[in-house]
Amino acid sequence: MANKQNSVSELFLHRITSTPDNVGIIGRRNNQWYELTWKQIGERVKKIACGLRSLGLEKGARCSILSGTRPEWVIVDMAILTATGATTTIYPSNTPPECSYIINDSGSVFCFAENDTQLKKLIEERPNMPGLKKVIVIDGTGSADGWVISLNDLETKGIQWDKDNPGLYEKDAKAVGPDDLATLIYTSGTTGNPKGVMLTHSNWVYEGEALGEMGIMSPQDKQYLFLPLAHSFAKVMELAFIALGVPTVIDGDVDTLVDNLMTTKPTVMGAVPRIFEKVYNKVVTGAREGGGVKFAIFQWSLGVGRQVSALRQKGQEPTGLLLMKNNIAHKLVFSKLQAKFGGQIKYFISGGAPLSREIAEFFHAAGILVLEGYGLTETSAASYVNRPNQFRFGTVGLPVPGTEVRIAADGEILLKGKGVMRGYYNLPAATAEALEPDGWFHTGDIGEVDKDGFLRITDRKKDIIVTAGGKNIAPQNIENTLKTRSTYISQVVIHGDKRNFCVALVTINEETTGKWAKDHGISYSGYADLASKPQVKDLIWKTFEEVNKELASYETIKKIHLLDHDLTIETGELTPTMKVKRRVVEKRYQSVLDAFYGETLAKL
Incomplete structure (x- = not known):
């Protein structure tokens, strides 16, 4: 498949010049929706990119983005790339030491922080990040010593740099090559430090144009983008809307998602x-x-x-x-x-x-x-x-x-x-x-x-359970079946590697299970209390008994334990895309799991 543009920078410049008056981004500020045309997006990207050049950004230098999903994330990302830099993504849920690790490992010289909450993490870790020259805060003000500056101040610097260097921004942006580094995304490893995945301009141009070739989206669509832009799934949706010129609503607030969808009426959403x-x-x-x-x-x-x-x-x-x-x-x-x-x-x-x-x-x-x-x-x-x-x-x-x-x-x-x-x-x-x-x-x-x-x-491959008897079990399919069969189950983690039989750690759906408990005259004081009720365990076990009938004998779940809380990103048990961190959960509840098998040994 032949690429029309060689880089994301070229792709972006082509978009803002070919459809300048079309709506590119729909955002929300103070609960009010607003639209940005590609021309307006291009103007802001240029100011930020030139601002980075005024700070001395060199070709290929990394700039981190520590922010939730919002229009500025995409605008800053395009500014970094057209300024000939490379973007390092950091989840807003990352802890201060995790942010510090990514910034140091990537060699990021600048970091864009969304607000005071994210900025606080960087200030806390500042002594551990000697290579981080400056922080640009999107919503906030600069610091007295100049280490933190506001995004508005960076744009002001950019306007002056562009006046002093006419035409240089476009010339250098067009010179970015297909094999140049575009993005460093750190995979959330369940053990050890995350690894920085190097993705080039060619990778992203290919993805954006491939989605167009497959007819997944067109300029007649309206996309809704709420996924964390620090994740590659959201990044590919970002590149698709730029490559194809699809108007896109960008809002990462999951709590208002349903209301926002009813208001904005998108046609496509990841x-x-x-x-x-x-x-x-x-x-x-x-x-x-x-x-x-x-x-x-x-x-x-x-x-x-x-x-x-x-x-x-x-x-x-x-x-x-x-x-x-x-x-x-x-x-x-x-x-x-x-x-x-x-x-729609x-x-x-x-x-x-x-x-x-x-x-x-x-x-x-x-x-x-x-x-x-x-x-x-x-x-x-x-x-x-x-x-x-x-x-x-x-x-x-x-x-x-x-x-x-x-x-x-x-x-x-x-x-x-x-x-x-x-x-x-x-x-x-x-x-x-x-x-x-x-x-x-x-x-x-x-x-x-x-x-x-x-x-x-x-x-x-690493999640396949090999029992003590040498049988292979794929846990995800069984876990998904259990979650689908019962509205009372939130999460399931099946365990049984090198064991004689399989067991499961289960979290309940507090809303549905709580309603069931009240309807059956069972009072409770909170999630943990509800999960500890024997009647609730019996209710959940019925679903396991049903599903067990459909499984091979070695796949059946023999025992379950209901955890005293649901798995969340905040507890460190889910990834930012809400996948269970299996190894983390198993390690955290090792004693619970061992007890299942200890009982068996005692009986023997």
Whole structure:
């Protein structure tokens, strides 16, 4: 696939000059929505880029962004790249020492901090970051010693630098090459320090144009971007909207997501499976609580929707009586669910973690298509994706144009193509381990390709459980099934590696389980108290008993323990994209897990 532009800088300059008056970004300030045209975006990017040049930014020098998802994140990112620098991403949830590690390891000379909360982390770690020359605060004021300056002050410096160096900004931005470093994204390792993944301008240009070639988005769409821009999934959605000129709402506030979707009415949105799981649980629980006629109508509508979904999965459309029934189901049930997303959604793109097939089929039955994709930070996020007119639930779709796949003898997925990273920053041994000399990248995922080219992911290679009896178990599929079957379950972590049988750590959905407890006359004082009730454990265990019947004997879960809190990003047990940090959870509750097997040994 031929790239029209060589770099993200060139891609961005092309966008602002070819469609200057089109809306590029929709943002929210003080609860008021505003629009920015590409011309306005370009002007602000130039001021910030020139401001960085005035501070002495050299080609290839790293600048970190420590901020939540907001329009300024994208504007600053484009400014760093057009100023010939490279962006290092830091999650706003990172602790001060984690921020310090990334800034030092990447060699970042400047860091953009979102506000006083993020700035405080940097001030705390300042003695440990001797190479960090200056901090630019987006919402805030500078410091007396000049180490912190405001974004407005940087823009003022940029205006002067541009006057003193006319035409130099555009000249240098156009000179950025395809193999130049664009982004350093640190993968959140479950053990040891995170590794900096080096992604080039060529990687991102390839991804942006590939999404256009596949028809995933067009300028007629409106994208909603709420995912953390420090993550590669959000980064690829950022590049797509710049490459294709798609107006994009940028707002990372998850608490107001549903209200914002109803207001902004997007047509496309990327999301992680946890979002779909929460919506599914809320809808199913609400219908069940409606009882009687309401629940009967919901079940009837869902049955009709599943018949229509089955047809559409074969590329056919409903006719006659089924079409009439589906129109009624849409009016009575599905239109209300679609309205929660703004009523204009053509499809969602799911990534970052495996999506349960049952969840995908539920949404499709309700007239909402969820296209699951797959990729890693090391492959610039998008390597496989289901297409709007070519999808198969339970798979991650077909390869992105230009990406090759190979399944190793042990089932590991190997990928090759223009999206594959340059390597891990300053880690030649780790790079050599993951990346073969001829360009094949070892993903660490186990999967299979069907006869039509659709890829199905089984599990992470390192997460595969090998029991004491030598049996292999893929825990993710079982965990997803359990979460889908019960609206009372929030998270499940199955454990059993080198053990005689499998057990599980479980967290409950406080809202649904709390309602069930009250309906059954069970009083409780909080999450921990609710989780400790034997009746609640019995309720959760029923789902395990149901699912156990469908599993091979060696896969069945013999015992469960309900944790006294749900897993969150704040507790360090979920990644920023809401994936469970399996090793962290297992280590934290080692004594609980050991006790399961200790009891068995005592009985023997």
